[in-house]
Amino acid sequence: MLLLGLxxxxxxxxxxxxDSLVPRLGGSFAEQAEAVERLGALGDARALPxxxxxxxxxxxxxxxxxxxxxxGSAVPEGASPVRINNRVRVALRGALGxxxxxxxxxxxxxxxxxxxxxxxxxxxxxxxxAALAREQNAQVRERMELALGGSxxxxxxxxxxxxxxxxxxxxxxxxxxxxxxxxxxxxxxLGAEIDAAVAAIDRKLQLRQAAETFFxxxxxxxxxxxxxxxxxVTFGVMGVINMAHGExxxxxxxxxxxxxxxxxxIPALQPWSLPLAIPVAFLVTAVIGAAMERGLxxxxxxxxxxxxxxxxxxxxxxxxxxxxxxGAQNREVISPAWMMGTLxxxxxxxxxxxRAWIILFALAVLLATLAAxxxxxxxxxxxxxxxxxxxxxxxxxxxxRVDAMTFAxxxxxxxxxxxxLSQIDNVSPNLGTGYIIDSFMVVVFGGVGSLMGTLIxxxxxxxxxxxxxxxxxxxxxxxxxxxxxxxFIQRRPKGLFALKGRAADQ
Amino acid sequence: xxxxxxxxxxxxxxATPAAGALAAPLAAPAIxxxxxxxxxxxxxxxGTMAISETxxxxxxxxMVQWQNARGGLLGRQLxxxxxxxxxxxxxxxxxxxxxxxxxxxxxxxxxxxxxxRKSVLPxxxxxxxxLFYPVQYxxxxxxxxxxxxxxxxxxxxxxxxEYLLGPDGGEAKRIALLGTDYVYPRTTNRxxxxxxxxxxxxxxxxxxxxxxxxxxxxxxxxxxxxxxAAQGKKTAIVSTINGDxxxxxxxxxxxxxxxxxxxxxxxxxxxxxxxxxxxxxxxVGHLAAWNYxxxxxxxxxAEFLVxxxxxxxxxxxxxxxxxxxxxxxxxMWAQAVAAAGSTAVDAxxxxxxxxxxMAPCGxxxxxxxxxxxxxxxxxxxxxxxxxxxxxxxxxxxxxxxxWSPFIPENANxxx
Numbered sequence: 001m002l003l004l005g006l007x008x009x010x011x012x013x014x015x016x017x018x019d020s021l022v023p024r025l026g027g028s029f030a031e032q033a034e035a036v037e038r039l040g041a042l043g044d045a046r047a048l049p050x051x052x053x054x055x056x057x058x059x060x061x062x063x064x065x066x067x068x069x070x071x072g073s074a075v076p077e078g079a080s081p082v083r084i085n086n087r088v089r090v091a092l093r094g095a096l097g098x099x100x101x102x103x104x105x106x107x108x109x110x111x112x113x114x115x116x117x118x119x120x121x122x123x124x125x126x127x128x129x130a131a132l133a134r135e136q137n138a139q140v141r142e143r144m145e146l147a148l149g150g151s152x153x154x155x156x157x158x159x160x161x162x163x164x165x166x167x168x169x170x171x172x173x174x175x176x177x178x179x180x181x182x183x184x185x186x187x188x189x190l191g192a193e194i195d196a197a198v199a200a201i202d203r204k205l206q207l208r209q210a211a212e213t214f215f216x217x218x219x220x221x222x223x224x225x226x227x228x229x230x231x232x233v234t235f236g237v238m239g240v241i242n243m244a245h246g247e248x249x250x251x252x253x254x255x256x257x258x259x260x261x262x263x264x265x266i267p268a269l270q271p272w273s274l275p276l277a278i279p280v281a282f283l284v285t286a287v288i289g290a291a292m293e294r295g296l297x298x299x300x301x302x303x304x305x306x307x308x309x310x311x312x313x314x315x316x317x318x319x320x321x322x323x324x325x326x327g328a329q330n331r332e333v334i335s336p337a338w339m340m341g342t343l344x345x346x347x348x349x350x351x352x353x354x355r356a357w358i359i360l361f362a363l364a365v366l367l368a369t370l371a372a373x374x375x376x377x378x379x380x381x382x383x384x385x386x387x388x389x390x391x392x393x394x395x396x397x398x399x400x401r402v403d404a405m406t407f408a409x410x411x412x413x414x415x416x417x418x419x420x421l422s423q424i425d426n427v428s429p430n431l432g433t434g435y436i437i438d439s440f441m442v443v444v445f446g447g448v449g450s451l452m453g454t455l456i457x458x459x460x461x462x463x464x465x466x467x468x469x470x471x472x473x474x475x476x477x478x479x480x481x482x483x484x485x486x487x488f489i490q491r492r493p494k495g496l497f498a499l500k501g502r503a504a505d506q
Numbered sequence: 507x508x509x510x511x512x513x514x515x516x517x518x519x520x521a522t523p524a525a526g527a528l529a530a531p532l533a534a535p536a537i538x539x540x541x542x543x544x545x546x547x548x549x550x551x552x553g554t555m556a557i558s559e560t561x562x563x564x565x566x567x568x569m570v571q572w573q574n575a576r577g578g579l580l581g582r583q584l585x586x587x588x589x590x591x592x593x594x595x596x597x598x599x600x601x602x603x604x605x606x607x608x609x610x611x612x613x614x615x616x617x618x619x620x621x622x623r624k625s626v627l628p629x630x631x632x633x634x635x636x637l638f639y640p641v642q643y644x645x646x647x648x649x650x651x652x653x654x655x656x657x658x659x660x661x662x663x664x665x666x667x668e669y670l671l672g673p674d675g676g677e678a679k680r681i682a683l684l685g686t687d688y689v690y691p692r693t694t695n696r697x698x699x700x701x702x703x704x705x706x707x708x709x710x711x712x713x714x715x716x717x718x719x720x721x722x723x724x725x726x727x728x729x730x731x732x733x734x735a736a737q738g739k740k741t742a743i744v745s746t747i748n749g750d751x752x753x754x755x756x757x758x759x760x761x762x763x764x765x766x767x768x769x770x771x772x773x774x775x776x777x778x779x780x781x782x783x784x785x786x787x788x789x790v791g792h793l794a795a796w797n798y799x800x801x802x803x804x805x806x807x808a809e810f811l812v813x814x815x816x817x818x819x820x821x822x823x824x825x826x827x828x829x830x831x832x833x834x835x836x837x838m839w840a841q842a843v844a845a846a847g848s849t850a851v852d853a854x855x856x857x858x859x860x861x862x863x864m865a866p867c868g869x870x871x872x873x874x875x876x877x878x879x880x881x882x883x884x885x886x887x888x889x890x891x892x893x894x895x896x897x898x899x900x901x902x903x904x905x906x907x908x909w910s911p912f913i914p915e916n917a918n919x920x921x
Binding site for chain 1: 551552553554556557560673674675676687715716717718720721722723725726727729730732733735736737738750753754757758760761762763766767768770784791793887889890895897
């Protein structure tokens with residue numbers, strides 16, 4: 001309504017200004033930015049489609065020097081798309097914001113409020129107040145209040161400024177803090193109030209930072225957990241030092257790539273390619289693991305050094321095979337839409353979606369592993385063989401078969417880790433080498449043979465790493481962590497959760 | 507050429523260029539040692555740098571084929587010897603020695619990271635080889651056996667930061683220097699810190715962070731950049747991140763919703779080839795500084811593009827700056843060999859000085875006695891299709907200052 005009113009009020013002078021500004025949208029970047037700003041300030045509704053087209057790079061510069069919105073995909077003779085740079089983009093955001101505040105689409109109103117917040121001026125106050133009175137959507141309201149606070153702060157009236165400071169201080173966004181700090185110099189008389197508002201925001205921000213660090217630690221911990229869980233089975237339960245574990249992770253990631261490429265041709269399956277990859281990756285790596293156990297490792301039980309060398313060699317062979325089949329270049333993995341972007345929790349804590357899903361996935365895999373070991377017949381047989389192989393055999397358990405299945409199970413879990421890692425790391429033949437050390441670190445730290453130890457160990461290491469990172473930097477944090485683990489292992493050679501009783505003696 | 511399914515021996519690998527299809531256009535290798543001029547290609551075809559270096563191997567092979575199609579050099583055919591140092595820095599030195607001592611190559615095109623170049627430098631000096639290094643780097647080096655066809659800091663890093671500080675770049679007042687942990691980012695950032703200080707930006711407004719090669723967990727660093735930016739001053743990121751760590755880095759930027767309008771980033775090691783592997787839409791507006799972009803208009807670039815796509819037999823393959831530098835370096839070397847009438851390193855070196863080539867970037871580039879080229883500086887914004895929109899370009903080619911005036915120790919050095 002407001003826009004319509006403005007539009008009706010437009011005099012001929014404004015129309016003339018509009019006509020003279022439009023061709024300049026096709027000029028140099030500086031000219032573009034100026035024209036965009038002035039068009040936004042004019043409030044002429046005719047500018048909206050033009051500016052929108054400019055932002056979406058659908059605006060064409062015509063042969064006669066004028067501009068027009070591109071229709072369809074065809075570009076007329078002599079016309080070329082108008083290009084913009086960051087400076088123009090910033091101006092566009094401001095101008096579009098003012099024009100979109102009354103839009104029926106909530107997302108557009110939100111971006112309008114964001115835009116005003118970034119390029120605020122006192123002129124926006126009436127429009128914002130009117131918009132706020134109508135607004136129902138909580139998220140948009142919050143942004144609009146911020147924008148209103150910012151605009152009030154930009155006005156000349158002291159009372160309005162005070163109201164603005166109060167609004168901004170009540171929020172917990174870094175943008176509000178920025179606005180307050182930026183206005184500090186120009187408003188010396190309101191210094192005390194601004195400082196108090198900034199301090200209030202700082203307290204909230206500190207809490208939020210702590211929450212975000214905690215989440216990032218959980219996220220790193222979940223990656224470590226996924227990578228180490230398979231090893232906790234093969235190394236922890238069976239005692240096989242499997243240096244090819246990282247390669248199983250890598251093969252799981254490549255299985256994801258293959259499934260995604262297969263799904264690319266079938267539109268109905270496309271959104272499900274990642275969930276589909278989960279069983280495929282598990283089966284592929286489990287089969288390779290079983291073959292490796294039956295073919296090679298079982299001949300070397302009780303000879304850890306030979307097993308280490310053998311599995312190291314197998315790992316190199318697997319890497320080279322993948323390199324020959326898929327090429328040495330990294331493979332692109334598509335992230336589904338539900339794994340992109342950021343989740344905003346109450347209090348403004350932000351969590352990237354892909355990391356949040358991986359935390360859930362890691363916990364799900366852990367639960368499934370526990371269930372398989374505790375609740376199934378296979379798990380029972382596995383525990384029996386681990387506790388006493390001979391008596392298990394006399395009870396009719398085919399220990400060889402159980403060995404193969406246990407190793408296949410551990411390898412399959414490594415494959416599952418590959419599915420998750422394909423979403424956050426580069427899928428290359430070297431993918432696994434980066435995780436093998438970390439995996440052993442987690443298993444040894446947590447206590448060999450204890451899944452709970454692996455869980456606690458992974459999350460402890462993840463959290464400690466992320467807490468150290470801001471102070472020590474990424475490289476040094478890792479070094480400190482390794483030193484810490486070395487000292488810890490000196491004190492407690494069996495890790496956090498040492499097995500007790502007969503199993504510990506084996 | 508996929509016959510060697512198993513890595514039989516080092517020598518077998520040496521003779522067989524790794525990727526099958528690409529090796530086909532090579533000239534039939536003659537067995538005799540004197541019959542062909544040997545061109546060594548020393549680029550990582552596996553490991554973390556393969557994302558960037560594989561295309562340079564292909565460019566070098568393309569140039570060998572191109573020269574052979576024009577009758578070779580000095581009446582002799584050229585033969586490429588490809589080795590894979592696998593992103594492993596000590597292996598670079600071993601492979602360089604192998605190229606020079608065993609294969610007896612006349613010239614080598616190779617290396618991307620500075621740490622690999624530093625690793626082969628003593629080998630090339632000891633055996634008096636000739637290396638063309640095609641990538642922008644940190645400077646602070648000048649070997650008589652190496653010709654640097656990429657940019658020195660004053661031809662890339664400093665103009666890029668100058669742009670960020672200017673009105674078109676958003677007038678940044680705080681800078682986050684993010685890099686991979688090795689010699690190039692650390693030295694470049696040292697130079698940039700000196701430059702920023704000279705522009706009145708205090709150390710408190712500069713954030714510096716390093717990560718290992720192939721780093722994938724960027725959430726902490728990106729969050730810290732956001733916090734760093736939330737202090738009331740316009741902030742920009744200067745990225746010297748190398749290799750495939752860029753993919754998760756940009757993914758994290760996109761996921762955390764950092765738009766170029768709020769915190770622009772300028773990268774020194776990300777070009778068209780690296781962007782080909784990721785969805786560029788969330789990255790629109792982020793910047794890269796190079797001396798060439800595939801989107802440069804002009805006949806020299808059009809010709810280069812046609813040549814590359816015909817060679818690689820893919821009408822959609824992209825070109826990038828280090829490929830252009832490889833092309834330019836090869837042309838200069840070929841001209842110098844023709845002028846010297848010999849492939850002897852000392853003779854070719856003398857003839858290289860002052861050698862000029864019309865480069866695809868649209869400027870005539872000249873090799874100076876400091877072993878560096880004069881180059882134009884360009885700044886491009888990433889577009890949704892993974893190409894760059896050139897938003898800034900110097901009017902002339904700028905000579906290289908490989909000894910930066912922003913490093914205090916260089917004050918007494920004769921430039």
